[in-house]
Amino acid sequence: MNTSLAQRFIQKIALVYPTAKRWLYRFHGGVFPPYHKSLSLRQPIRPQLIPDRLILPLQQQVGQPAELLVEVGSYVKKNQLLAQSHKDANKDLVVPVHAPTSGFVEAIEAYSLPHASGLKAMSIVIKPDHKENAIDNVLNVNGALPETPQAIKEILFHAGIVGMGGAGFPSYAKLPKEKGKIHTLLINGAECEPFITCDDLLMQTKAHEIIQGAVIVADALGADKLLCGIESNKPEAIQAMQTAAAKTRVEIHIVQTVYPMGGQKQLIQELTGIEVPHNLHSVDLGLLMMNVATYAAIYRAVTFGEPLTSRLVTVSGLGLESPFNIQALIGTPFAVLANAAQPKVEIDYPLVMGGPMMGFQVQDNQVPVIKTTNCILANPPEPIEMQMPCIRCGECMDACPVNLLPQQLYWYSQSHEFDKVEKLNIADCIECGCCSYVCPSHIPLVQYYRHAKSEIKVIHAEVKAAEIAKQRHEFRLARIEREKLERETRLQAKKDAVKKQVADKLAQAGDSPESAVAPTQKSSPAVLAARAAAARRAAKSKATSTKDHNEPESDQLSPKTPVQEKMPTARRKAIEAAQKASEAAGTEKNPKTAAKNAAMAAAKKRALAKKQEVDAPPFESNDRPNETSTATSTEQRAANIPDVTDASQSTQTPDLTLDSTSEKLTKEVDDVTQNKRQKAIEAARKRARERQAKPPETN
Amino acid sequence: MIEALIIFIGLALLFGLLLGYAAIRFKIEGNPLSNQIDNVLPQTQCGQCGYPGCKPYADALSKGEAEVNLCVPGGTEVMILISEITGREPKEMNAPDEDTQIKTTAFIDEDICIGCVLCIKACPVDAILGATKLMHTVIQSECTGCDLCVPVCPVDCIEMRPAETTTVNWQWPDPADAAIAAITPDQGSEK
Ligand code: SF4
Ligand code: SF4
Ligand code: SF4
Ligand code: SF4
Numbered sequence: 001m002n003t004s005l006a007q008r009f010i011q012k013i014a015l016v017y018p019t020a021k022r023w024l025y026r027f028h029g030g031v032f033p034p035y036h037k038s039l040s041l042r043q044p045i046r047p048q049l050i051p052d053r054l055i056l057p058l059q060q061q062v063g064q065p066a067e068l069l070v071e072v073g074s075y076v077k078k079n080q081l082l083a084q085s086h087k088d089a090n091k092d093l094v095v096p097v098h099a100p101t102s103g104f105v106e107a108i109e110a111y112s113l114p115h116a117s118g119l120k121a122m123s124i125v126i127k128p129d130h131k132e133n134a135i136d137n138v139l140n141v142n143g144a145l146p147e148t149p150q151a152i153k154e155i156l157f158h159a160g161i162v163g164m165g166g167a168g169f170p171s172y173a174k175l176p177k178e179k180g181k182i183h184t185l186l187i188n189g190a191e192c193e194p195f196i197t198c199d200d201l202l203m204q205t206k207a208h209e210i211i212q213g214a215v216i217v218a219d220a221l222g223a224d225k226l227l228c229g230i231e232s233n234k235p236e237a238i239q240a241m242q243t244a245a246a247k248t249r250v251e252i253h254i255v256q257t258v259y260p261m262g263g264q265k266q267l268i269q270e271l272t273g274i275e276v277p278h279n280l281h282s283v284d285l286g287l288l289m290m291n292v293a294t295y296a297a298i299y300r301a302v303t304f305g306e307p308l309t310s311r312l313v314t315v316s317g318l319g320l321e322s323p324f325n326i327q328a329l330i331g332t333p334f335a336v337l338a339n340a341a342q343p344k345v346e347i348d349y350p351l352v353m354g355g356p357m358m359g360f361q362v363q364d365n366q367v368p369v370i371k372t373t374n375c376i377l378a379n380p381p382e383p384i385e386m387q388m389p390c391i392r393c394g395e396c397m398d399a400c401p402v403n404l405l406p407q408q409l410y411w412y413s414q415s416h417e418f419d420k421v422e423k424l425n426i427a428d429c430i431e432c433g434c435c436s437y438v439c440p441s442h443i444p445l446v447q448y449y450r451h452a453k454s455e456i457k458v459i460h461a462e463v464k465a466a467e468i469a470k471q472r473h474e475f476r477l478a479r480i481e482r483e484k485l486e487r488e489t490r491l492q493a494k495k496d497a498v499k500k501q502v503a504d505k506l507a508q509a510g511d512s513p514e515s516a517v518a519p520t521q522k523s524s525p526a527v528l529a530a531r532a533a534a535a536r537r538a539a540k541s542k543a544t545s546t547k548d549h550n551e552p553e554s555d556q557l558s559p560k561t562p563v564q565e566k567m568p569t570a571r572r573k574a575i576e577a578a579q580k581a582s583e584a585a586g587t588e589k590n591p592k593t594a595a596k597n598a599a600m601a602a603a604k605k606r607a608l609a610k611k612q613e614v615d616a617p618p619f620e621s622n623d624r625p626n627e628t629s630t631a632t633s634t635e636q637r638a639a640n641i642p643d644v645t646d647a648s649q650s651t652q653t654p655d656l657t658l659d660s661t662s663e664k665l666t667k668e669v670d671d672v673t674q675n676k677r678q679k680a681i682e683a684a685r686k687r688a689r690e691r692q693a694k695p696p697e698t699n
Numbered sequence: 700m701i702e703a704l705i706i707f708i709g710l711a712l713l714f715g716l717l718l719g720y721a722a723i724r725f726k727i728e729g730n731p732l733s734n735q736i737d738n739v740l741p742q743t744q745c746g747q748c749g750y751p752g753c754k755p756y757a758d759a760l761s762k763g764e765a766e767v768n769l770c771v772p773g774g775t776e777v778m779i780l781i782s783e784i785t786g787r788e789p790k791e792m793n794a795p796d797e798d799t800q801i802k803t804t805a806f807i808d809e810d811i812c813i814g815c816v817l818c819i820k821a822c823p824v825d826a827i828l829g830a831t832k833l834m835h836t837v838i839q840s841e842c843t844g845c846d847l848c849v850p851v852c853p854v855d856c857i858e859m860r861p862a863e864t865t866t867v868n869w870q871w872p873d874p875a876d877a878a879i880a881a882i883t884p885d886q887g888s889e890k
Contacts, residue, residue: 447874
């Protein structure tokens with residue numbers, strides 16, 4: 001009684017001081033635009049209209065596109081699943097696509113999306129056959145109500161239900177996993193935007209479905225309180241909802257008619273008194289709000305197994321003779337609906353999706369109705385008011401329902417100081433347009449905020465990408481380092497093994513010279529030579545091993561390792577012996593000279609490999625002529641070319657010195673050399689890049 | 700007199716201990732200046748600055764060995780940040796900013812690729828996937844657009860393409876541009 005007295009008093013004051021109405025509700029700011037709602041309320045809901053073709057984008061408002069399940073030419077029935085998600089649905093926010101009516105798939109092409117960008121996306125185009133062949137209960141529900149959040153999430157996912165109030169966030173992703181996390185379920189029937197009446201009509205005609213849908217969700221989530229907020233300018237809807245809610249625990253609250261009462265955080269504050277903090281979602285506070293249309297869709301999905309394939313759409317605007325509401329099939333082109341409302345003049349201006357405050361102009365009037373299309377607005381273009389400088393009147397600040405400082409946001413947005421814009425909590429701006437509405441200088445403030453928001457998003461994405469790139473680069477450096485170490489240890493192990501073998505062999509040879517060195521050998525001088533060579537080599541390798549160990553060049557030998565390790569020991573021994581023998585036999589029978597030669601060959605080989613590595617960069621420079629090559633690198637290249645030729649020639653030398661008796665061996669050695677060469681070149685390339693990059697600029 | 704001395708010596712000791720403790724307790728690992736610079740570099744790891752990556756460039760900058768205007772992908776913006784951090788004079792960029800602004804990523808024509816693995820070795824962030832003699836491909840989300848893999852490909856099958864605009868990365872236009880565009884013809888007609 002008291003409150004109503006106060007209310008009446010305030011309403012009286014409002015006659016002389018309009019903003020006094022702001023005292024009537026709990027959130028800050030808000031505006032009172034002309035509503036024009038009666039335009040589309042003059043007619044009852046129109047019967048369904050099946051257009052000549054339906055365009056179903058694979059991607060809805062938010063999230064990733066779904067995966068196709070049909071082909072061009074295939075016949076689809078109403079409610080049939082056309083595209084499904086195989087990915088992590090929760091992360092990618094994929095929404096499945098169902099056929100709104102039966103017909104043939106005419107094309108799968110890129111079509112303009114009902115998105116402010118006018119970008120195109122893959123869409124399924126269906127040519128309806130007007131037969132309405134339907135698959136009943138596509139979702140395979142058995143009438144049992146979902147008991148757990150998981151169960152209802154499953155149904156919502158398969159039904160392709162998204163938030164139908166505007167944002168289009170997939171409902172399955174919005175619901176929490178744990179039962180009892182939500183204590184209060186809220187029903188948003190405020191519908192505060194001018195012109196739009198689809199929720200109003202839905203509440204008038206399907207109040208029962210809305211209430212039942214809400215109760216189903218509340219039961220599944222374990223919420224005990226159910227609140228519904230409806231703006232005071234919809235008396236018939238309030239009446240219908242109150243009747244439908246009579247025997248349930250749903251409480252219907254009549255809220256003030258103010259824009260943006262239908263904003264999620266605003267209505268939550270109005271109904272519960274809780275102001276959702278800027279860094280939290282309402283779900284974190286145990287509150288979940290969904291639109292009336294979403295609840296109705298949930299009811300149909302749970303009880304009839306029907307996916308979301310049509311929705312109530314308001315077709316209105318000052319450019320239309322007879323605006324109406326219609327249960328439109330998802331995918332109906334905007335122009336078809338607008339033309340059905342008898343436009344006063346031919347519609348050659350862009351239609352608006354959504355209301356006049358938050359809606360946006362579509363780039364192409366043939367864009368389809370999607371699950372979030374609540375209104376198609378045909379308002380003939382008005383002359384654009386000339387934008388004036390900000391006079392710092394503070395009107396926008398008083399109107400902002402989120403308590404932001406729009407004039408400051410504008411100031412920094414237009415000077416592109418996005419870090420400052422971010423500090424002023426632009427992320428909390430709901431883009432309601434109140435500030436632009438009241439601004440006496442006609443500054444399109446929201447446009448600035450939208451631009452700033454997308455810039456900030458890009459900046460964040462870049463920072464994140466840079467962080468990832470840094471990590472990956474560091475990981476790569478660490479990996480290269482680790483691989484080098486591993487190679488060295490492997491090499492060391494192998495060397496030790498060889499040393500041991502040689503020692504063993506020598507020991508054995510002391511006992512029985514002939515039997516030790518295998519049947520492959522025929523002449524004893526050769527055997528002797530081999531032994532001597534082996535001894536020398538062992539000594540040599542011992543001497544150089546420390547040096548090799550510390551140098552990256554040591555990878556020259558590594559390719560051998562896997563080949564040799566795979567061989568049976570006997571075979572390896574034989575090959576080794578043969579190699580030594582052939583080296584000896586190829587030059588002279590004198591063991592001493594042979595040994596010397598062998599040692600020299602080995603040293604040569606090593607030196608050569610090393611040289612190769614040092615000289616290799618020119619190869620690369622030649623390969624990359626249009627790189628950032630400076631004069632220095634060109635000189636380098638020129639100076640180094642002869643060396644390369646040298647190197648590649650002398651690479652042959654060790655092979656040539658080998659005797660042809662062991663062809664297989666030669667081949668293997670060849671392979672190894674080949675491998676070695678490639679490895680060396682690659683390693684050198686890497687280093688060269690670093691080196692090439694370094695020198696000139698430092699001075 | 701004595702009391703004053705005792706008090707001051709006591710205070711000096713106390714603060715000395717406090718400072719000493721703070722120096723150990725709040726010690727910053729690594730080179731803070733170089734890390735700070737590294738954080739503002741674009742991490743493209745492209746080597747256009749003449750160093751084998753962003754970190755080495757940051758190190759060189761922190762030692763005062765490098766010019767502030769070498770990072771090409773970062774452009775003037777990053778140059779200014781660097782000069783602010785290092786407290787040195789900003790310098791004109793050598794390369795024009797414009798053509799570096801559009802972010803591109805590498806694409807491999809998978810029909811032409813011979814699987815030589817050269818590009819894998821060139822990629823500073825391991826964004827290329829493939830094995831010897833097998834087709835290679837670029838993980839788009841990890842590619843930094845550094846161009847390093849393009850010149851090494853022996854069959855020239857790698858090309859840099861600008862990132863595709865989708866509803867996810869689409870940006871609202873700057874209303875200031877629109878306003879200017881709306882005003883300019885008016886002025887023209889008046890004159
Ligand atoms: S658009 Fe953003 S800044 Fe402007 S009134 Fe709405 S919430 Fe506030
Ligand atoms: S309402 Fe417009 S003119 Fe007034 S302070 Fe805000 S931006 Fe400036
Ligand atoms: S030029 Fe390339 S490597 Fe050098 S700092 Fe810039 S992004 Fe990093
Ligand atoms: S460098 Fe070229 S050919 Fe070689 S693997 Fe990479 S893409 Fe394929």
